[in-house]
Amino acid sequence: MKVTTFAPEFEMALPILHQIEAAGFEAYFVGGSVRDYLLGLPIHDVDIATSAYPAEVKAIFDRTVDTGIQHGTVMILDHGTGYEVTTFRTETGYQDFRRPDSVTFVRSLAEDLKRRDFTINALAMRADGEIIDLFDGLADLKAQKIRAVGVADERFHEDALRMMRAVRFESQLGFDVTPTTQAAIQKHAALLAKIAVERIHVELIKLMQGQRRHNGLKTLLATGLNQYCPGLVDQTAALQRLIDLPTQRVTSESAAWLLLTATLQLTPATANQFLKQWKCANDVIADVTAGLVLLPQLIEQRAQAWNLYEAGEAVLTICLQVGQLLAPSAIMDQDWLAHYAALPIKTKRELQINGQILIQSLGIQPGPKLGQTLTQLEKLVVNGQLPNEQDRLVQWVKQNSALSD
Ligand SMILES: Nc1ccn([C@@H]2O[C@H](COP(=O)(O)OP(=O)(O)OP(=O)(O)O)[C@@H](O)[C@H]2O)c(=O)n1
Numbered sequence: 243m244k245v246t247t248f249a250p251e252f253e254m255a256l257p258i259l260h261q262i263e264a265a266g267f268e269a270y271f272v273g274g275s276v277r278d279y280l281l282g283l284p285i286h287d288v289d290i291a292t293s294a295y296p297a298e299v300k301a302i303f304d305r306t307v308d309t310g311i312q313h314g315t316v317m318i319l320d321h322g323t324g325y326e327v328t329t330f331r332t333e334t335g336y337q338d339f340r341r342p343d344s345v346t347f348v349r350s351l352a353e354d355l356k357r358r359d360f361t362i363n364a365l366a367m368r369a370d371g372e373i374i375d376l377f378d379g380l381a382d383l384k385a386q387k388i389r390a391v392g393v394a395d396e397r398f399h400e401d402a403l404r405m406m407r408a409v410r411f412e413s414q415l416g417f418d419v420t421p422t423t424q425a426a427i428q429k430h431a432a433l434l435a436k437i438a439v440e441r442i443h444v445e446l447i448k449l450m451q452g453q454r455r456h457n458g459l460k461t462l463l464a465t466g467l468n469q470y471c472p473g474l475v476d477q478t479a480a481l482q483r484l485i486d487l488p489t490q491r492v493t494s495e496s497a498a499w500l501l502l503t504a505t506l507q508l509t510p511a512t513a514n515q516f517l518k519q520w521k522c523a524n525d526v527i528a529d530v531t532a533g534l535v536l537l538p539q540l541i542e543q544r545a546q547a548w549n550l551y552e553a554g555e556a557v558l559t560i561c562l563q564v565g566q567l568l569a570p571s572a573i574m575d576q577d578w579l580a581h582y583a584a585l586p587i588k589t590k591r592e593l594q595i596n597g598q599i600l601i602q603s604l605g606i607q608p609g610p611k612l613g614q615t616l617t618q619l620e621k622l623v624v625n626g627q628l629p630n631e632q633d634r635l636v637q638w639v640k641q642n643s644a645l646s647d
């Protein structure tokens with residue numbers, strides 16, 4: 243098969259392929275970019291594979307960086323954006339199920355493609371548009387199948403993370419893992435224990451945000467991969483609830499974790515531990531734990547102005563997304579975004595008073611009481627009980643607060 247038009251992302255990188263070919267070597271676009279282009283999906287990174295050895299690649303171009311030279315990867319800076327060019331390689335050993343014991347550079351594209359994970363990821367595209375399809379990846383793209391290249395057991399032994407990639411692609415692409423590949427995942431699920439949680443995290447969160455989340459989750463559960471994921475061990479009932487939810491997508495990492503922790507019925511405190519085990523970033527943990535406070539308030543329709551204010555717009559947004567899956571009618575009964583928009587202030591910075599002003603205008607001393615009074619004022623303004631005007635706020639302190647005693 244030959245494609246006649248290129249995506250702009252490929253057009254931009256074509257001079258690199260041409261230069262490598264002109265030097266007498268082979269060069270191809272490979273991996274996810276070829277797959278996504280053939281599926282009509284947006285392209286993320288354009289990866290290039292070549293028969294030229296790293297030193298030969300560096301001799302062809304003016305500006306290069308050794309980004310992963312021991313694995314055969316050189317970054318080319320000659321054509322604007324950096325492009326990673328990787329020498330064809332085979333890997334042997336895999337004693338630890340995640341890193342090859344040694345990488346051997348080879349001159350043959352076939353040798354390189356046959357150690358890739360799935361047939362749809364083992365396609366290569368030449369500068370003239372010819373698609374090299376040694377493992378029936380095109381047929382699998384058409385049939386929407388995720389099939390390991392060659393013997394599935396070997397592919398998962400080489401890198402156990404590939405089992406998570408399989409279920410992630412099921413969700414992202416809406417494809418199905420073939421029965422043979424699925425059986426191999428089930429057989430080797432325990433190898434996932436060898437993989438760093440950070441890498442599993444990336445795949446799980448892509449799965450959770452995919453268009454067919456339930457598809458990937460079903461296979462995760464059916465193969466027992468969940469048994470090697472922190473906090474998901476023996477969570478069959480919760481995962482089944484997640485599978486049975488409406489199919490709308492969640493579109494951020496925080497929303498994905500909120501959906502997962504809410505379905506697992508975690509509290510903010512237990513979610514904090516769960517998310518730490520998954521090595522989540524602190525800002526994600528903060529949003530998700532705040533979301534677990536607000537979400538039930540929204541679903542039970544008891545969220546007050548102060549609750550919305552404390553949560554903030556970002557947390558409200560993820561709660562609405564997740565709430566629409568967990569309790570659609572309850573969540574949609576009120577226009578929470580309008581409630582939020584109507585708040586007199588959105589942050590403390592907007593409050594027309596601060597400690598300095600109180601100290602100056604009332605001659606009071608700094609201390610814990612000052613902080614308490616400011617919080618009191620903040621609540622009164624948020625609840626619409628006092629206008630956000632400096633004079634009125636100072637006046638109120640004079641008349642009401644213990645500070646002026
Ligand atoms: N564990 C892995 C990771 C990657 N690959 C190969 O390297 C390519 C690029 O890897 P990567 O960018 O991680 O994944 P993509 O398939 O490109 O998917 P994404 O769209 O998420 O980048 C894959 O297509 C596949 O050919 C592999 O065989 N085994």
Ligand SMILES: [Mg+2]
Nearest residue numbers: 273274275287
């Ligand atoms: Mg990629």
